[in-house]
Amino acid sequence: MSKKSNHLSGKEVRAIAKENKRIIKSLEAYKNRKADESEYLGHMSNPDNILEIDNLHTYFFTEQGVVKAVNGVSFEIPKNTTVGIVGESGCGKSVTSMSVMRLIQGPAGQIYSGSIRFNAKDTQGVSKVYDIAKMPISDIHKIRGNQISMIFQEPMTSLNPVFTIGQQLDEVSFIHDENATKESARAKSLQMLELVGIAMPERVYNSFPHELSGGMRQRVMISMALASNPRLIIADEPTPALDVTIQAQILDLLRELKNKIDGSIMLITHDLGVIAEMADYVVVMYAGRVIEKGPVDEIFHNPLHPYTVGLQKSKPTLESESETLFNIPGNVPNPVNMPNFCYFKERCSQCKKKCSGDYPEMIEVTPNHFVACHLYGGEEE
Amino acid sequence: MSEEIKSNDFDPEAILEVRNLRKCFPLKKTVTGKVTQELIAVDNVSFKLKAGETLGIVGESGCGKTTLGRTILKLHAATGGQIIFDGKDITNYNSKQMRDIRKEMQIIFQDPYSSLPPRSTVGGILSEPVEVHNIVPKDKVKDYVLDLMTKCGLRDYYYERYPHEFSGGQRQRICIARALSVKPKLVICDEPVSALDVSIQAQIINLLKQLQNELNLTYVFISHDLSVVKFISDKIGVMYLGSMVEFGSKKDIFANPLHPYTKALFSAIPHPDPKVKMNRIILKGDIPSPANPPKGCRFHTRCPNATDICREVAPEYKDYGNGHCAACHLLG
Incomplete structure (x- = not known):
């Protein structure tokens, strides 16, 4: 199954392509079907949660084989909390968020299995639980951009360069509110711009994206995400393109807004500092899997998984005085043909015999603090 | 603007000395070629650096840190001031004279994905500078390169591979090996780690x-990440809108930041x-x-303690003891 070299023979490539075509066809048909609402209604396991992701698998069917970008991810987002997702590039944190938004680029990328339950409110204010993973793509607009909205990674490229900020902001109101008129949309847009701390909303409303600085554009993106009164905001690396002083402004703004709109934030970042400051609950991902999750204090003061420990030690801080930085040797494994054992095994310094066995189960070490590592659980620690 | 003093009394200890360095880019020209508007990317920057030391340059995007690095290497021609490298004033060297100096000063770029030629092998990339500058005899080039690769943590068999086969970290190692292949004395690291993952x-x-x-290399380490700069540097320069607002030893800067911008920058790090609780x-x-910088102190538009004098007069860049320099009116 797992081969050392990446080379594939022509025969293998054709076999993979044929298999991919078959799977993609059935998944696409499922995605594009017409379905009654009852088909994708579900139940929350805890009514206080706004989002529950349960054993989500999102795969990319490529010519080299299946890339399991998200491989059995489960976590919850309770109401009024900020959940931070950390991990290095390629660990599947963005794909997780894209799956929630159903923005995975098809036909190669597909949600293969699992469920994403979202505690939604319909237009009458009745709460309903939708399973986003099972929704046909034609119904997704009930939620996307409306109840869940997203702040994208690069403010430079996520705004349309040929429309003014005002036109782009008004569009949100027109799409999600049937009774919106030109005036009401404009008033709402200006109000949103003011909310995110833009000093001259009138001027920004009439400007084009290229006339604004990075920080301003990110504010516009945030105001766009807020325009539909979302219950959940997904912020996918909202700050790395910005300078530190601007980053501080934006984080401050997000924290303030969370209280104002009474919603939850799913914050995706690779910066542990940002997580420590913003999040209430932290999910650490590695190579498509959740390896550790727990409350923020637990993760930072009592990290369990060797990867979490290494990640924290390898970040230089302003206080540290050591001569060399701790580093995790090696690289993230190749996402095609992942091994059956723990993905971190080759980079881990505390390997045991057991680690060559099956992938470790997620276990609860202390209340609400889970880890997937053979070092814990089973016998004595 | 102080008169440019061209003197020849160079500090023998310093490997690199920069005096009142200025770099302007023309923005608008008339038909006759006269510059009517210019962008001052680097304005009056001066510092000294001893051999074996690391100077960290921090600042936000657009503050001129990259331009400073490139001007020191003479990849951009300086508009004014002096660059003294290893006891030689190289400011007005022509390209032929620069060729000998080039192997003494090298640069590592930010983006390891676009700074390696996709069509040559790692071996080719690393041996080319060695051959051009005659670092070792021709028959020993391969051994030299392999040795260098081991030093930089690259395996022998990577010699025949192409850049696209490597991850970002490995590529950055190749870039480092390439810079070191000509045995330089000074290496300018222009955000070498910001495109990479934490581990x-x-x-x-x-x-x-x-x-x-x-x-015994000397580094000029340019980065926007203060914690990285603190880790690697001996001296730190903080830049804002083209000018150096504070300069000093790492200890001084972190224990006792003088300029309000430095203070804000430190407190902004998550x-x-x-x-x-910060x-x-x-x-x-x-x-x-930077094309239209504010009058007076350039930081006054964002400074929490700005006074009237800040809005009118540009502050002087003064030494506050122990080589800890800053430019701020509030320091008296």
Whole structure:
């Protein structure tokens, strides 16, 4: 199954392509079907949660084989909390968020299995639980951009360069509110711009994206995400393109807004500092899997998984005085043909015999603090 | 604007000395070629650097840190001031004279994905500079390159491979090996780790530090990440809108930041500990455009303590003891 070299023979490539075509066809048909609402209604396991992701698998069917970008991810987002997702590039944190938004680029990328339950409110204010993973793509607009909205990674490229900020902001109101008129949309847009701390909303409303600085554009993106009164905001690396002083402004703004709109934030970042400051609950991902999750204090003061420990030690801080930085040797494994054992095994310094066995189960070490590592659980620690 | 003093009394200890360096880019020209508007990217920057030391340059995007690095290497021609490298004033060297100097000063670029030629092998990339500058005899080039690769943490069999086969961290190692292949004295690292993941970042920083100890290299380390700069540098320069607002030893700068911008910059870094509540100074507004910098002190538009004099007069860059320099009116 797992081969050392990446080379594939022509025969293998054709076999993979044929298999991919078959799977993609059935998944696409499922995605594009017409379905009654009852088909994708579900139940929350805890009514206080706004989002529950349960054993989500999102795969990319490529010519080299299946890339399991998200491989059995489960976590919850309770109401009024900020959940931070950390991990290095390629660990599947963005794909997780894209799956929630159903923005995975098809036909190669597909949600293969699992469920994403979202505690939604319909237009009458009745709460309903939708399973986003099972929704046909034609119904997704009930939620996307409306109840869940997203702040994208690069403010430079996520705004349309040929429309003014005002036109782009008004569009949100027109799409999600049937009774919106030109005036009401404009008033709402200006109000949103003011909310995110833009000093001259009138001027920004009439400007084009290229006339604004990075920080301003990110504010516009945030105001766009807020325009539909979302219950959940997904912020996918909202700050790395910005300078530190601007980053501080934006984080401050997000924290303030969370209280104002009474919603939850799913914050995706690779910066542990940002997580420590913003999040209430932290999910650490590695190579498509959740390896550790727990409350923020637990993760930072009592990290369990060797990867979490290494990640924290390898970040230089302003206080540290050591001569060399701790580093995790090696690289993230190749996402095609992942091994059956723990993905971190080759980079881990505390390997045991057991680690060559099956992938470790997620276990609860202390209340609400889970880890997937053979070092814990089973016998004595 | 102070008169440019061209003197020849160079500090023998300093490997690199920069005096009142200026770099302007023309923005608008008339038909006759006269410059009517210019962007001052680097304005009156001066510092000294001893051999074996690391100077960290921090600042936000657009503050001129990259331009400073490139001007020191003479990749951009300086508009004014002096660059003294290893006891020679290289400011007005022509390209032929520069060729000998080039092998003494090298640069590592930010983006390891676009700074390697996709069509040559790692071996080719690393041996070319060695051959051009005649670093070792022709028959020993391969051994030399293989040795260099081991030093930089690259395996022997990578010699025949192409850049696209490597991850970002490995590519950055190739870039480092390429810069070191000509045995330079000074290496300018232009954000070498900002495109990399945290765990890989630590590997590269350790490698840079280890190579510095082995080969007695001098680094100018440009980065926007203060914690990385603190880790690697001996001296730190903080830049804002083209000018150096504070310069000093690492200890002085971190223990006792003088300039309000430095203070704000330090407090803005998210701290990786949820229990630490930072006493944060949040700066209002954005960085002004360098094409149209504010009058007086350039920082006054965002400074929490700006007074009337700040809005009118540009502050002088003064030494406040122990080589700790800053430019601010409030320091008296």
